Amino acid sequence: LLLPAAGWLEKEGTMTNSERRISYLPKVIDAPGEALPDVEILWRFAQAMDYEGFDYTNASEVYDEHCLLTKGTNIDISGLSYKRLKEEGSFQWPVPHKTHMGTPRLFTDFQFYTNDKKAHFNAPRSLYNKSEQVDADFPLILNTGRVRDQWHTRTKTGKVKRLLTHIPQPYLEMNKVDAYLRKLKDGDVAVIKSRRGQVQVKVKINFDIRERVVFLPMHWGKVLNDDFGRANNITNDLVDPISKEPDFKYCAVQVERFTKPKQKIIVVGAGAAAYRFIQSFREKNKKDELHVFSREDDPFYNRVLLPEYVSDELSWEALEKLKKGELQKLDVTLHPGIGIVDIDTRAKQVTDAVGFIHSYDLLVMATGSRAFVPSEIQFDLPGCFTMRERGDADKLKRYQRQTGLPSEEQHVVIVGGGLLGLELAAALKKININISIVQRAPRLMERQLDRVASRL
Ligand SMILES: Cc1cc2nc3c(=O)[nH]c(=O)nc-3n(C[C@H](O)[C@H](O)[C@H](O)COP(=O)(O)OP(=O)(O)OC[C@H]3O[C@@H](n4cnc5c(N)ncnc54)[C@H](O)[C@@H]3O)c2cc1C
Structure with a gap:
């Protein structure tokens, strides 16, 4: 019920x-x-x-x-x-009668809630601090705590965009002197190690926190399966024997600058996404090995302009994105005309179309999309093309030439009245080729345009 x-x-x-x-x-x-x-x-x-x-x-x-x-x-x-x-x-409370004004302070009469009315202090007889002590290997005290806009493990507050504008990610607060000794600058990534594990976060450096004490917020657990900021990787599991209060706010740690190991990155595909990736990656990282495998012989060209290439409005050179010497400058090893045919993610290896195996540390898939060909179309018949790559464009151009017909007598049927179909239609129209568009939907570009715009 x-x-x-x-x-x-x-x-x-x-x-x-x-x-x-x-x-x-x-x-x-x-x-x-x-x-x-x-x-x-x-x-x-x-x-x-x-x-x-x-x-x-x-x-x-x-x-x-x-x-x-x-x-x-x-x-x-x-x-x-x-x-x-x-x-x-x-x-x-207490408010024991109808005119009582409440009790701002308890026990002002020294009558406590015990059998003999006296205060009892439950101090252990043999009082000694079992908290982990700092030493030469772990010389800093780690304090953990909260930040203003997050609550516990962020199950709700972590989903509120506005709250994330306050402090979006975990950090380590550190005194300027401790940071200077470790050659750390504000915003550098640091590795914080204790006897139990480690975390890896950016540092915030100031004089607000005292020397030899560092602070890490406790809100971030595993994020996207990574526990880089999980405070409890390093905190101590010691508890107070009587209250069972955990000693999460005190443990010995060492902090050092994070140095990323040199990695080998393989990018599969040499289209628009891969081009942007290698450029922005190199802005930040000059060290890692970058390899790009391209199934197409011509890497990094402006695919968007293929229709203008088909109609000869633009030469191939006008579509090429790579400037002379750019790949060398970016320090990228390109494998043109070699596709990747198999990926073994466990062994971190890819097999190329020639049969060579290449290992990687990171794999970036930038393989784009494929032209969708309805199953009823007999694509193996002469005169059928898709329009996705330079090879497709060259085949179409060759076929047009082989017909031996002047363009006014050529007739091209385009299946699909979306953006790509219409762009190709417009380019071919410019050179007077006759066009028919077969469109399943009741109007053109039905996904991008509303009814009125579609009629224009
Ligand atoms: C004719 C045409 C016109 C377009 N016009 C526009 C437009 O006007 N505006 C717009 O915004 N977008 C347009 N687009 C879309 C735009 O080109 C794509 O969105 C963009 O290219 C996608 O970039 P990408 O890097 O993801 O993929 P792509 O640029 O397609 O690159 C992927 C590359 O990966 C290669 N590859 C695939 N599998 C493998 C493998 N196993 N091994 C190695 N290499 C592989 C492919 O051969 C290809 O070279 C157009 C697309 C076409 C085809």
């Missing part, structure tokens, strides 16, 4: 915070549909079951009964009611 319950703004009630302060919370908006406050669900259910003592008509009556139940106890609030809370504001 599922009963719809009202949310916190949809019902009245009280809330008590950790300084014993009780506040009245008014209902602000109506609950949707048949949703009711939990307490009303309970009393209505009890009434329906013919239980005695549930003849309430409102939440205030329930609260009166709750207050009476506390009479004579240490948390006596028998002097409270919704009426008082609404009219006089919040109260700190």
